[in-house]
Amino acid sequence: MEEASGFLPRKNVLEEYVLVDQSSNHRRLKKRHNREGHLEEEEVGRPSKAVMMVVEPEQIGAREMFNEMTLNGLYETSIRDMEKLQITVANEAEKKRKSGSKAVRDVxxxxxxxxxxxxxxxxxxxxxxxxxxxxxxxxxxxxxxxxxxxxxxxxxxxxxxxxxxxxxxxxxxxxxRLSVVEFLKAYKLYMAASCFDKAALIFSIMTIEQAMIGKSKVHFVDYGLNYGLHCAGLLRWLANREGGPPEVKITAVGHPQPRSCSAEPTEETGRRLSKCAHAFGVPFKFHAITAKWEAVCIDDLNTDADEVLVVNDLFNFTTLMDESIFFDNPNPRDTVLKNISKMRPDVFIQSIVNCSYxxxxxxxxxxxxxxxxxxxxxxxxxxxxxxxxxxxxxxxxxxxxxxxxxxxxxxxxxDRPEKYRQWQVRNLRAGLRQLPLNPNIVKVVRDKVRACHHKDFLLSKEDQWLLQGWMGRILFAHSTWVAQDASSE
Structure with missing residues (x-):
């Protein structure tokens, strides 16, 4: 019990705490224990402006970072950050070389x-x-x-x-969990230090571009939208599309339960994306669904016959329960995949963490x-x-x-990640058919990785999956799917 208590939040019951009365006069009460151990209650005044503004710098910092990463372009921002990062790492390596210091390996x-x-x-x-x-x-x-x-x-x-x-x-x-600003700082570094999410973004955008040939409407269904940064990148690209921007509808299937990383309401993400679309000049609609993912079906999407339907999972299906929890009933992973197959999307883009617990x-x-x-x-x-x-x-x-x-x-x-071959079996069993990788998309992604990133990043393909990793170890995989009875075109 003594060891376990070290992992639980410590709270001193003798510390002062503040309760806000929700009645019409908004009376503020402060409760504390006196020296005799009795509980005292006294009214305190309204907080000063300085106290009320405590959270404001955090909000301002988050707003500025969001604007930089969405309006200026997530991919473009990450490339600039990556170049600065590479210069810093090179300078540090040069200083170590000149000083003659060698790393001491721990025995x-x-x-x-x-x-x-x-x-x-x-x-x-x-x-x-x-x-x-x-x-x-x-x-x-x-x-x-x-x-x-x-x-x-x-x-x-x-x-x-x-x-x-x-x-x-x-x-x-x-x-x-991290605050919004802390999460964004960490994510900006992740985008600059690695090619994984940038390659996923290019893969998704080029796949959608291929599916939209000759079309003027796109409906993007995204599971686990998070902050919608990748959607802002999509809107930015669509704004510059040859022939003018199409009509865009985004349906965000939000997490029904909070995650370990910092999160925000799906509606707030929708408002930010609406501002992005307005700034880019893209006709835009946003629809949020907050429900168990296995309950989401075609009837919830409000689809139109003349729109290109794109379903997207960016590393989020690892949060779904699997056979280790649901022994007898169909597990949520299979149910979600079957429902996607019934949606009959023009393309289902799947990105997975290649790890099997x-x-x-x-x-x-x-x-x-x-x-x-x-x-x-x-x-x-x-x-x-x-x-x-x-x-x-x-x-x-x-x-x-x-x-x-x-x-x-x-x-x-x-999280319950699975290897890409396990997902391949699941998808086929759920009534999905894998599409062949587009050689042009693979070439563009490979050229970007080789030109901009560290030589030890791995990018290859196998069984129509685009594989990413580090020093020979496959960490992520991407593929595209349609319903089994969909047209080969």
């Missing part, structure tokens, strides 16, 4: 120790697990090299699992370790170690995902 193999510790945890050998965890924490560091930063994240997960798992830890992750804790731990090892190595090669957004990205976003994957089980797991 401790932290990754092997993490696996041994996980094995001890799985075997309920808590004494051995705690001893190894103690050694790991001595060498782990949030500001060290890639392996030390990785060990810092995974040690927290192992420690939490030893202390106890479940909804309390998930609630803690929700309470400590499996059914057991040890399998999930190893897969999460391999995936995060590749990501942290990539950040170490492309991003300065002193970067504050890198700390938010690694310890906040990726660290939170790792913590949940290691410490939680069952319905408390927020």
């Amino acid at each position: 401790v193999d932290l990754r092997t120790m993490l696996i041994f510790c996980a094995q001890a945890v799985a075997a309920n050998n808590h004494t051995s697990a705690r001893e190894m965890l103690k050694q790991i924490k001595q060498h782990a560091s949030a500001t060290g090299d890639a392996t030390q930063r990785l060990a810092q994240c995974f040690a927290k997960g192992l420690e939490a699992r030893l202390a106890g798992t479940g909804s309390q830890l998930r609630q803690l992750l929700m309470a400590e 499996g059914a057991s804790f040890l399998t999930r731990f190893r897969e999460a370790l391999f995936y995060h090892t590749a990501m942290f190595d990539m950040f170490d090669a492309t991003t300065p170690r002193e970067s504050e957004p890198r700390l938010l990205l690694e310890q906040g976003l990726f660290g939170g995902c790792a913590l949940n994957a290691i410490a939680c089980e069952g319905v408390d797991l927020m």
Whole structure:
């Protein structure tokens, strides 16, 4: 209990707290315990303007960042940030070379120790697990090299699992998620440091361009819209389309439950996209659906016969439950895919995280370790170690995902990624037919990656999937689908 309490929010019951009366006079009450332990209540005045403006700088900063990433173009902004990042990394490498300093390699193999510790945890050998965890924490560091930063994240997960798992830890992750500004800073760095989301954006836009030949209306159905930054990129491209911008309708299928990363209401994202469309001169309609994804069907979309219907999943189907939870009934993944097939889209664009957690804790731990090892190595090669957004990205976003994957089980797991071959089987079983990759799209994406990014980024194709990764490890995959009985055209 003593160890478990370390992972729960600490709240001193003797601290002052403020309650706001919701009656017409908006009377503010302050409650506190006096020295004798009795509860006192006194009325306090209205907060000063200084107090009321406490959150305003955060809102202003978020608004400015949104404007930069949407109105100026997400892809264009990331390219400029990437060029600055590459100059900074090159300058640091040159300083180290001139100083003659060499990195001191730690004799401790932290990754092997993490696996041994996980094995001890799985075997309920808590004494051995705690001893190894103690050694790991001595060498782990949030500001060290890639392996030390990785060990810092995974040690927290192992420690939490030893202390106890479940909804309390998930609630803690929700309470400590990044603010909007922190999330945007981390995401901007991610876009600049890696090619993964930029390649996904190019792949989606060029696929939609191909589907819209000769058409003047497009209906974009997006699962898990988040902040809609990729949709703003789509609107920007459509504004410059040859022949003028088409009529655009976006249906956002929002997450019915909050995620571990910072989030906002789907309607707020819609208002921002409406402003973008107006600024770009694009005729625009927005429709929000907040429901269980497996319940969303063609009747909810308000489709028109003359519009191009595009359904999009950008790495979000990992949040759907699978067979590990639904043993007898059709699981939500299969249901959502079947409903997409019944929508008969002109194209269904699927982007997945290529990682398989499996059914057991040890399998999930190893897969999460391999995936995060590749990501942290990539950040170490492309991003300065002193970067504050890198700390938010690694310890906040990726660290939170790792913590949940290691410490939680069952319905408390927020992500259940699968390999692209597993998704291929699911899609075919749900009545979808895979489209061949367009060679021109593959060439454009490959040329962009090779021209702008680190040499160790991987981009290849297999079984009509466009694969992305780092140093030989496949991390993401993209493909396009239609209903099985749809026209070959």
